Amino acid sequence: MHEPDVADPLAVVVPHTHWDREWYSPFETMRFALVQFLDELIEAMEKDPELPVFLLDGQAVILEDYTEIRRGHRNRLKALVEAGRLRPGPFYVQPDEFHVSGEALVRNLLIGCRVSREYGHVMREGYLPDTFGHVHQLPQILQGFGIDTFYAMRGFGDEVDATGTEFLWRAPDGSRVRAHWLAESYSNAAVLTGDPETLSLHHGVLVGYDRLAELLQRLQARSGTGVLLLLNGGDHLRVQEGVPAMVRSLDAAQKRDGGPRLRLGGLEEFHRLSAERPGPGSEISGELRHGRSHDVFDGIGSTRTPLKVLNENTEARLSGIAERLEACAALLDGRSQHDSLHYAWRELVKNYAHDSICGCSVDEVHQEMQVRFARIRQVADAVADDALARIAHTAASEPDTDPRRIPVVVVNPSAFPRGGTVTAEVLPDLGAPLGQRRFGWTQSEEGADWSGYALLGPDGRRIPFTVEPGTAVNVADTLDRRKEVYRDRIRFQAADVPALGSRVHHLVPAAQAPHQPTREASGTRRTARSLTNRWLSVEVAPDGTLAVTDLRTGRRSTGLCELLDDADAGDTYGHGPLPGDRPLSSRDANWSVEPGSEDDTLLARAVLALPAALTPERDARTGHTVDVPVTLLLRLPPAADRVEVDLTVDNRAEDHRLRLRIPTGVHTGESVAESAYGLVRRPAKAPACEGWRDQPTGAQALRRFVALEEAGAGLAVFTEGLHEYAHTDGHVLEVTLLRSVGWMARQDHPMRPHKVGPMLPTPDAQCPGQQHFRLALRPYAGTGHTVDLYRTAEEFALPLLTHAVQSSRPGPAPGAPPLGLAVAPASVVLSALKSAEDGDGVVVRVFNGSAEPVTASLVTAFPLASAVLCDLEEEPQHDTEPQAHRTLRFPLPAGRIQTVRLRPAPSGAAATESTVGR
Template sequence: MAVLHLISHTHWDREWYLPFQEFRLKLVQLVDGTLGLLARDRGFRHFMLDGQTIVLDDYLALRPDREREIAAHVRSGRLLIGPWFVLPDEFLVSPEAIVRNLLEGGRIAARFGRNMPVGYIPDPFGHIGQMPQILRGFGIETACVQRGLDDQPCEFWWQSPDGSKVLMAYLREGYGNAAGLQADDPRRFLRVVRELGAALVPHSAAGHVALMYGTDHMQPAPETSTALAFTARRLKGDRLVHSTLPAYVGGIRRALGARMAGLQVIEGELRSSKRWHLLPGVMSARMWVKQSNHACEELLEAWAEPFSAWAEWAGAKGEAGGPRAAPDDSLARPAAVVSEAWRLLMQCHAHDSICGCSIDQVHDEMRPRFDQVRQIGEVITRQSLGRLAALTESRAPREVGEARAAIVVFNPVSWARSDRVEVDLEVGSDVGDFDIVDDRGVRVEMDRRGLGSRELIHTTLDREGFRSSIGMVHEGRVAGMNLQALEVARQGARAVLRVALSSKGSPNRSAWEQGVNRVNALLEDEAVTTYEVLARSVDETRVQFAARDLPSLGYRTLFVKPRNRGRPSLAKPLPAWAKWLVPLGALLGRLGLSAWQSGTEREWRRGLRTIDNEFLRVEAGASDGSLAVFHKPTGMRLRGLNLFEDEGDRGDEYNFCPPGDDRLVRGGRVRAVHGRRSNTAQELRLRLRLRLPRELAPNRMRRSRAKVDVPVEVRVRLTAGVDRVDVEVQVDNRAKDHRLRVLFPTPLRTESASYDGHFEVVPRGVRLPQWDETWVEQPRPEKPQRRWVDISDGLAGLMIANRGLPEVEVRPTANGSEIALTLMRCVGWLSRDDFPNRRGHAGPGLETPGAQMPGRHLFAYSILPHAGDWQQAYRRAHEFTRPARAVPATLHRGHMPSSASLVSVHGGDFLVTAVKQAERGTALVVRGVNLGKTPARVHIRPWRHFGRCQLARLDETPLSNLSMHRDGNAEIEVRPAQIVTLLFSDPTSRIRR
């Protein structure tokens, strides 16, 4: 006898074909109705709120009086919530974002009394290979999914690359297979239940099957209990129960018993499109969404979280030496603020949001969320780095001699590295020329340009207006700036105040305290009737320099040393004719190009087509705009790199589909090539024009004969001491219905490629699987990636790193293999059903003109030739996505050493993925994964001694104590692909020096 589990539920897309607020009002109606049904009908036993807890926050914001009622139903098991915060697209968010998602979902569920212990992931478009290990890290031993599988049975083991397994309860007929039941017609209800059971029972070894009574935004049927009772009495041979997912999987486990060990094992990611739409085009729909998300995740994971945790520990009371020079404007307990930034960001991670497959308004409303995450992340990062710089010993050592200032350079990756860093210095006019030197007095390569000062305020006030304005200055701070100098003079009945303000550091307290006394005297002087205020920014010099040997996840202090005292300062005020450069620089910043990158035209030499450094030579000599790269360490020569390819797209936001009669456009017309060389970098600038069809023809079978010019600017940079070719591309898109990619052909012959994945490196074949017309969606060669993709023949290889460009194809060619990186895919419809590579609609057929991606867009990626395989290059790819930062500092005594690592790691290819404050308590969390192919003995050493180190689950539940070495190291054996979370607590007073 089979057991048919009727599971009442809804799948809630928070924003999709309607914006959030319109869907929220429908959510209020649904939850109101569900609570009423639970209250009046004890026969309606259970309802599942889609496995995500954000719906509770959204509902209770409008119905706060119903929280206790909801909590009572959750505790009793009638209303099921969790384990997720939102249902994300797993491939388009970072692995740490998935962990944060489950942490937040668990936190909310705990507030209501119970978390559903099933990894319910019904609708996201495919599943990452490490999901079983992630779920087990939260105490979840069963997964329940729909997409990515095909003809597998209803029960099997799903295994991660490290060997972690969860029981898979495969929703073979979908998460809405019983949505068509009509509870107001009991006889039809009975007939359909029999049909559903007959479709599933033959594929179940346990004889327990799930009838998922719900679908997108569906409310529970009030007649459910009546129809269920009617059917249960008449259903012969099988048993129908009103059930839940936990009860369903519990029934499977009890029925199978010892037979569970013999279930089929499926390992790794799930990306089949045979039975269910995979919808791979979402990887490139609205690419700006992916880029914004990548930037926010990197900001939180690489900067705000680890460095705010460090700054909090370093400045805490009881730390040896005390926070002597710590600025007093740092935010206390920043971890809570970072958590709020994560909550904002995860609202963009729901699959219809991050995938770019919603109406235009939905994605327009995502922009301010991304902006708010950046605002929080940048402020927390700036304060944290400033606090650490203020706590650091920055007095120049004897080898340096006289110094006027310090620069603290921070490295966010978990290994030592070198990088080119930019910082604006406020160097006094008495300094003249200067060098930047390390702690041994060795001069570093440097480029600089004087930015001068700018007038901020020039106004004349009467007595009351001046008194009011002075009241806006608090302890030397005004309008977000810090007072550095204040001169007060009287000229008859007029008082003149000259003020120097800085956006950096802290106020000059002595200057303010001395000046404010004179100001108060002038306010009391009846003979003074007008007050002239002239405020300027301090003189600044923008410096770019080569920062070498930066410690792992740490910092190094460099020094500004006068070269010849008394010479005129390089930092002079901008002349009147150059004032227009200031707003231009702000505009370039919004476009993602720094003022240094734009430079001045006279720095560029027309006709300079070759640049090189100690590792690479790049030539821009081809008429099609492609590049030739020579890699000096391996002798590898690559031609035709960075070639643009454009093709038509008759698909929608979910799927790419080329027109049947299409002509590829390869390469562009080169309009100009310029180059420039400096002490720290050499660069090329290519300006091209792509002549593209304007849009699809009316029949959508080909592109139009009408053409448009699409301007493209390519910036190529080689940095001194860095084995990498960095590329920035700006496209002014004026075409519609097309996909723009950039190609990297190689002579390397291979049948597989390696992709940066989620807590793993994923090997994938370069050829499509066998398929036929029975598939609901044709397989596509484009694959997801995170930071990089790599092809190698074992002796040499090519890696392409990226910032927020998740779609890539690796394909065999006549001469080797080629990487095709998608920059943008431009379509005008949410969903269509008139193209051949997908059966039926994937959503409502609504127009989405914003998905055509009009206007200017900036893309960043890097070319990394290398010896061997991906293990020889992946660290350079991570360095590209996480550049170092620098903070100017005064010369002062500090209890932190002048160079230190927050966490140093040694052993194999262990990659640190998180350093953060614990969710509960005060422990420091360090998490990482062994990317290598063999076990690794890993040594992890924090910047200070901790008395205790515990191995923990991903949810930070301690598992066991690790022994600590006398030097404070923790040592652990890590399996290939194993994710390890450590909790460091009980700090001693010893800081490493």
């Protein structure tokens, strides 16, 4: 074939499919089609060597899904991948980016690259054709895996008028990728023919042409390089027969007519040819959440919120607790459960496909996701319990032959010192043979009388505690003859637990305790309608709203947590408001307030009368109402500077949206929200969007918190799995609790007159029954203190952990090093502590959450042999001299994500200080 001059326009035809693992059909139904698709593809490529490459949608999970069924075809599939003809990866699944953590995006790539390598090739191209918008840190995440390109259809606004289809996209730390906007969709050449006059495609409002020349003219008009991308595929499309011959025919016609030449290739070939020409002259930064030409569905953040709550809790238990504890325990005794955690992460990432975690699939998909979440939680809890026991037994390593003296170990999963209320399960049968093989044992009904006991802190002084008898029941000792045990729960205040370390308390007979007075706890004062500690006061108003006073500044915020309910004639892709609909307010309900079961809690109750559903015409709410009970459990922990709100809604209504209105009293034109590996500041004013396909609704995405702040004050809202907020009225934040809708995609959507998917019923998306939500409110000092919110978010998400040492297994690790790892300053945020992928040491990942460069400090309680700065794939960037040290310092530019591999020194090594250079 004639090689065109680099200045000549050239079109690369990339055969591909876009494979939604589950969407309008559940996974196994889609997998049945996947098996057919790959059967045909393998046969076609083996028979036709002129078909050089096929793009497998930028993901690797489909290789595993296929070979799990077609086990005998693995070698055939692997041979095509090794030859570079099938191109899997770099992602494991095509992800959503706004409703998962930044760490989850990294794990998606880690797993995707590893699976692709196992089959013989990793496609290092940032191909995300259908993801519903993109986070601001994605360029840095991609660069962390050696990927310097980005291809996407969705997320762009009017900036493309200036940039065209090729530009640079920059992350906060300066990392850049070469971006390519798929302006004519990822299906622009799906209907390929050998005749340029009959090739046509109509895909949405702005994608439509009736012949090849029209498509090429559109692409060339926006291209700065003249290298054009023709994507021969689409949603779940099989390989098109005869593509090589068609491309030869089209190329001959183009040569005859003087148009752009055509060749078959993949994204790597397109990348190489583009790189040979002058690079893009335009650069953009920030998140991509606009829908000028293609929908981004900003309403998916409030779709199936109970599922998103379940996800947030599951990932916190896996990444924040199980994985960190496993790494710590492995440092003590060398035993690793990393394989179990890797399995759990793989299952979790499967739930992060964009149609899955976003909630916009048929009900069967999300029912299956709940089963996956349950499996992941079982693995995470088993790993965490095992690691916690190993850590606790080592911490309480001094032998004590008196079973009445019970070490109660408190473990901190965070990289900064913490205190707070903890609950420990204690077995009252002090002679129980836990950790011993024993048949026929039954727990004694006579147990320890805790009223005759004292709890001693690490300093030996008494600490007040309360007891809940017989509240914990489980079956213990799976490997030493199962034992049915009943445990009591003791509750107390732990103080100054070291970062990723432990404190040992002792529950002892009172006669063995010192006679000095019990240490006074700084408690929470409760009245009939208020809670007060040393930092804050919260009061329940007669209308059910909250007033929070910051006792440090005297600033008072009122009217907080009003519930607003309005109609929703939309679908799983977004809210559908009705003209003239007026929200109903919880202020109009009758509220009662009573003491909670714990001293730092209050309980507020009301019953909301809400319209039962929409009318059959879907143009108004029915006049028939149903009772929707609502309960607010308020908690003001004694040592916390936040008010925690546990909200329960017994949802008996349909076709409605329920929001929490929070008038912060902080008047500002922008909100500050956590996103992947950093903060994003968003203006309250919506962008100009005349003629856009997807009109902005005001819905914005948050990870764990959102705040409004000005120079003197700020108020932050922390959530668990509630990812949608709005800020449109000066000082007011609105957080969506749930949207009840009954259709996957409506074609009569009030805000979206075009079709986005099949019109299938989804009754589970109405979110019926009792739904539980957790939030917290925290006033703070305003601009400059936003980085402190990361630590509050971690405290809210991850509890302090406890273990009462009452068994003979596992024993203390002989010669185990002390545990502890602190990260400073506060703007340096721990993202991961894990065993290294290859088992060699532990990996610490941090990021600079501020807009200013800092010097990061990692201080370990254990001596280190070496520390290596790595990329996100855990490949070394900068080695350090092997030496024993406990303090690492390295520069961390604004917004930078940094991975460090730590190798502990042998027990007994000396400790010195080292600075890690970049």
